[in-house]
Amino acid sequence: MADLMNVQAHVRLGSNAGQSMTRRDGVLKVTGRAPYxxxxxxxxxxxxxxxxxxxxxxxxxxxxxxxxxxxxxxxxxxxxxxxxxxxxxxxxxxxxxxxxxxxxxxxxxxxxxxxxxxxxxxxxxxxxxxxxxxxxxxxxxAPRIGLDGNTPYQPETVSIGRPPSLEAGDMDAARAGAARHLDTVVETAAQYHNALExxxxxxxxxxxxxxxxxxxxxxxxxxxxxxxxxxxxxxxxxxxxxxLGGGFGSxxxxxxxxxxxxxxxxxxxxxxxxxxxxxxxFGPVGHRPATRQTLRLDLDEHGRIAALDHHTLAVASTFDDFIESASNASHSVYATTAMRTTHSAVRTDTGTPGPMRAPGEAPGSAALEVAIDEAAYALGMDPLAFRLLNYADTDPSTGMEFSSKALRECYERAADLFGWKDRPLEPRTMRQGRLLKGWGMGTAQFPCPMFQAAAHATLRADGSAVVETSAADMGQGAWTALAQIAADGLGIDIDRLEFRSGQSDLPDAGVAGGSGHTATAGTALFNAGADTVRQLADLATNDPASPLFGAGNAGVTARGGRLYRNDDESRSEAYEDILARAGLDLVRGEGKGAREGEAQRAMFSHGGVFAEVLVDPDLGQIRVNRLVGAFAVGRIVNPQLARSQLLGGMIWGVGFALHEEAIHDARTGRFTNNDLAGYHIPVNADIPMIEALTVHEDDPFVNALGIKGVGELGVTGTVGAIANAVWHATGVRPHRFPIHPESLI
Amino acid sequence: MTQTLNLTINGTTQTIALDDPRATLLDVLRERLGLTGTKKGCDRGQCGACTVLIDGRRMNACLALALSHDGAAVTTIEGLAEGDRLHPVQDAFLRHDGFQCGYCTPGQIMSAVALIAEAEAGLDPERVREGMSGNLCRCAAYAGITEAVLDATRTMTREDAA
The missing domain is CATH 3.90.1170.50 (Aldehyde oxidase/xanthine dehydrogenase, a/b hammerhead)
Structure with a gap:
């Protein structure tokens, strides 16, 4: 297998990756021929x-x-x-x-x-x-249903094998020195993935x-x-x-x-x-469980967060242990001198919860952003100014540097486009006609994990190539984005690339989840291509008949299906000529994708989300009127697809804030709304002017390709932004999601 | 008891020996005729994934009992493109990234084709959003869908004028 650092001299990202291109599977999908x-x-x-x-x-x-x-x-x-x-x-x-x-x-x-x-x-x-x-x-x-349906217990792990609690800094000292504190309780409803397929x-x-x-x-x-x-x-x-006709974790x-x-x-x-x-x-294929989250913020006399305490009570099943790790969403967002995050769970007669788009982060961010907004108002501060005052320059849960963090630029760009500077501090001060208007914001943050992936690349005698990895495309665009990376790894035009995927007899691309698939499988594909090109460079530079002879192994660069001498661009040779002279039908490379060693930096995607809502003062009906996010997500492989992912996440935030709620009949334990008429998700008419901007970010630490993730980030931040806008419109602070109209009147 | 059902599907008239009167048009298309482009998302008329045109009107094929549409003309996603030439709505969905996973896409496109035909005075974004709200997209490609429908409307209006 090629080591990425050794082959970077030969291949680089940028010829195919970084460009917007329509989905390579798009024609299949718009003609109904894509096989599910x-x-x-x-x-x-x-x-x-x-x-x-x-x-x-x-x-x-x-x-x-x-x-x-x-x-x-x-x-x-x-x-x-x-x-x-x-x-x-x-x-x-x-x-x-x-x-x-x-x-x-x-x-x-x-x-x-x-x-x-x-x-x-x-x-x-x-x-x-x-x-x-x-x-x-x-x-x-008699069924045990809901957050109060059984006696809470202390889980040994949360999410998948993660510790249930964390304490950083001296909570007692931080609290003792604080000037004021704020307690808030936020409940979130059970949600079901409901992929359309x-x-x-x-x-x-x-x-x-x-x-x-x-x-x-x-x-x-x-x-x-x-x-x-x-x-x-x-x-x-x-x-x-x-x-996959949508997955979202289920x-x-x-x-x-x-x-x-x-x-x-x-x-x-x-x-x-x-x-x-x-x-x-609704049951056997996972869901996001209901939570009740208790937050306490202790603030010093300048308005800085001295201590942050976030506890989550989450619904679990009676027979398995997946605990929504919502408190962990508070680990790395805002600076604090001390923090404590804890979880407890309640066993109820439901199917076992599981990861659902932004698991832990979505409900945790919702509660945290509500608490932050309450704190800002208590201090008489603009919510953005309060967030900047408490900007985390290092990860408060570990003390580590961030691998990259262009969150300030995100806030600035989204706030500018939104027009945030004109926001009055007091709630219930803006109107549009007879409707109450409010503006709110939230911070988006999501980790950048990498899993394990493997890939093969085969360069053929005609200069075309095939790459193989069992990646999953559930709509995020793997067939396209991964192919773009693979083409750059091979130094060829994407039109000359055959991308084989979606079958288990191909090299294992790991899991499409955790917003880590493009980074992980992409790294494997890039490395496989680079391994192939390295072999090709060896052949050419050692062959006296090649114009590249004597260039040395690091002295050539691949581009457009040719190798060029770095010291003399006029000397180059096409892949097919190198293979023909060597008498080879193909050259085959392998690559792996994984994070090397223990992470030395805190790695997150970030964003700032700003929402405008209109609320009917008589009926409590809430409409999201404008939604603007700006996101820093490292290298963007395909801007069009990344935008679609970010917008999709933000719209999931709309659903979380205003629509999604699975309701059990407490007496029978059965659902009252296990269909798409009763379980509401956003429809087209719920989505107004919406925009997702991206902010340039080079991240040399997250992985060699500099790729973070875009799949889940948009859900975080958005939920809080909408809730905070609802408060700003009405003066009523939402403490339960989804926000019901009757809670506002 | 086998019953005879006549349908003109994508322009071709077919006589179908229907093995089960309970079959919906959706299940006839998918399971008996192999036209799997039309998708089943909910089987309850709640998601729109199975939208087809029946005698030119958009309908949820899951709510249409096949036998009750004897003699009807049905257009499915398979009937839109002419060979390799995409229908303007398909082309617009592709260019505006009006989908992600693709599962709701055939229904969205069929619905959009009908919506454009229904609109008498052009389309504005609000009317598109409202008119496309019977078709759920869980990936939430709504921004792209709206852009695609508006774009296709302009294209088709130009083509009509030409």
């Missing part, structure tokens, strides 16, 4: 439908399998009584990214909407009716080989997981996931029905397809 998992129709395919629990806690006492089987077209009904065996219990945590799941291991019901049977039939209609005819009877127990799987066995079509954000890991549960080798499994983790479909396909020796119904996506 549920579009697969192998010959002889059967349709599966899960029956799901109508209670939240108890056991299934009876299923009328005879009635279901008697329905024309129904082929098989799987229940705990006849479910084929698995090699590993579905409640085993086979690795840190495996959730306990329901694959008909017993008759227990642990949340409403849990799968309790799988009906397989010739047609979707027959399978659907078969599932209905099961007519389950239950022994129900329902979770789906098509499975087909060829002897002992299994082919699966399923949208998945981490194909390599999914292959390992399926192999473990099935007791077969990963090499026996091929997963295709070229396109398609990173396996769920029980996927295992059931694979088992049914083997048992029946027929391909089987399952697509969850929309209501069935």
């Amino acid at each position: 998992a549920a579009d697969r129709q192998p010959g002889g395919m059967l349709h599966a439908v899960t029956a799901t629990a109508g209670i939240a806690r108890g056991r299934v006492a009876h299923l009328d399998t005879a009635a279901a089987l008697a329905h024309p077209g129904v082929v098989r009904v799987y229940t705990p009584a006849n479910r084929p065996p698995l090699a590993e219990h579905p409640d085993t945590k086979i690795h840190g990214f495996a959730w306990r799941m329901e694959a008909l291991q017993d008759d227990t019901v642990r949340y409403a909407g849990q799968p309790i049977a799988l009906v397989v039939a010739d047609t979707l209609e027959a399978a659907t009716e078969g599932a209905r005819l099961l007519n389950p009877r239950y022994e129900a127990e 329902p979770h789906a799987i098509t499975a087909q066995w060829f002897g002992d080989r299994l082919e699966i079509d399923t949208p998945n954000q981490a194909i390599g890991l999914a292959k390992q997981s399926f192999a473990t549960y099935l007791g077969i080798e990963p090499s026996q499994i091929l997963i295709r996931s070229p396109f 398609k990173a983790i396996l769920y029980g029905a996927q295992l059931l479909v694979v088992l049914a396909a083997r048992d029946l020796d027929r391909p089987v397809k399952l697509a969850l119904r929309r209501d069935q996506m």
Whole structure:
């Protein structure tokens, strides 16, 4: 494998990466030809439908399998009584990214909407009716629902394996010296990812080989997981996931029905397809849990934050441990001399929560930004001035320098475009017609993790190339942005690049999540290209017949499919000529992407978001009227796609602030709104003038390519900005999300 | 009991031996005719991913019982482009990045085609936003969608005038 630092002399980013280009998969998507998992129709395919629990806690006492089987077209009904065996219990945590799941291991019901049977039939209609005819009877127990539904407990970890608490500096001393303090409590509602594409799987066995079509954000890991549960080798499994119709975290983790479909396909020796119904996506495939967050800010006499205390109580399931790490969102945003962040959780009869776009950060940022706004007003300060007074020049949770942080420029540019300087300090002072108008702001921040990825690059005799990595495109633009990076790694024009991805038999690109996929898989692709070019340079510079002979290994640069001597640009040679003279059909390179060693710097993307809302004084109806964000996200690979990602994140912020809320009936534990009519997400008419600017940022530390991430950042900051604008319009401080109109009148 | 269903789909009249009267137009298109460009997002008429044109009007194919549209002309996303030449709305969605994951896109585009036909006095951004609000986009590509619809309207108006 090539070491990036050694090959930088040969290749560099900038010919393809950095340009706006339309999506390479765009024509497929606008013509309806992009293949999603549920579009697969192998010959002889059967349709599966899960029956799901109508209670939240108890056991299934009876299923009328005879009635279901008697329905024309129904082929098989799987229940705990006849479910084929698995090699590993579905409640085993086979690795840190495996959730306990329901694959008909017993008759227990642990949340409403849990799968309790799988009906397989010739047609979707027959399978659907078969599932209905099961007519389950239950022994129900009283469900434990909501933040106060059970006794809180102290989790051992939050998020995935992270410590539940942190203390930095001397809290007692910082508090003792403070001039004033402010307490605030913010609640956030349970949210469900609701990708437009329902979770789906098509499975087909060829002897002992299994082919699966399923949208998945981490194909390599999914292959390992399926192999473990099935007791077969990963090499026996091929997963295709070229396109995900949205993921947002909910398609990173396996769920029980996927295992059931694979088992049914083997048992029946027929391909089987399952697509969850929309209501069935509320439960088994993760969600963002409700939180109650308690913040205390201690301020010194100058208005600087002396101590920051952020506690989160988060809803968890009764049978697994994913705790929303909301308090951690306060770690690195504002300067403070001391901080404490803690978490507790409450076990309720719901599906296990999981990562949902900006997990931890989204609800944590929402609460923090509300508290910051309250503090600014208590001090009589402009909210932006207060944030600048408390600007973190180093990470207060670790003392580390930031790898880069152009947040001041973000504030400045967004505030300028928004017109923030004209904002009156007092609330309820601006009007537009009869509507109350308010302006608010928030700080966006999201970490820049890197995971593990591998890639191959192969340069062909005609100077074209193919790169391979199993990256997942769930809409963020991997097919395009990663190809741009790969082309630069190879020093060729992107039109000469074939990009192979989305299959599990390719080098593992890791997880598309955490806003780290482009940085991680991009680094692997770039390195693979650079490794290829290095070999090519070796061939040319050691060949007396080449115009590059004697240039030395570092004395050439790749560009547009040619190598140029650095000391004499008039001497160059095309890749195909180098290969032809060497008698080679191809040159193949490999690359990896990962962060080397322990991070020595704090690495974050940043932004400033400014919102204008209009509120009806009689009805409390809230409209976001303008939304402007400016973001510093390191190197931008494709400005058009980055803008789309940032805008999408900001609109998720609108949904968080004003719309999204899954409601349980406390008596039955069932949802009252598990569909897209009742669970509101922003529609086009909710989105007014919206803009996402980017601020130039060179980051030599985050990774060799200088790439941060854009996928989740926009959600943070925006929620608080809208809430603070609502306060500024009405004088009523929102302490619960989504903000309900009736709370304002 | 098999029943006969006549549909003109993307200009081609087909006689379909329908195996199940419960089948929606969406499931007939997707599961029986292999026209999988039309997507199922909710199966309840709440998301718009399955929007097709039935006799020129935009409708949610998931709410349309196939048999009740015997004799209808149906246009799906597969019927818009002429060979490699994209329909102006498809082209505008591509250029304005009016989508991300692409799953709602066929429905958005079909809805936009109908919206442009419905509009009698041109389109302003507010009317586009309102008129496209039956089509949810969870990636939230709404800014690009609105820009694309306005752009395509201008293109198609020019083409009509020419």
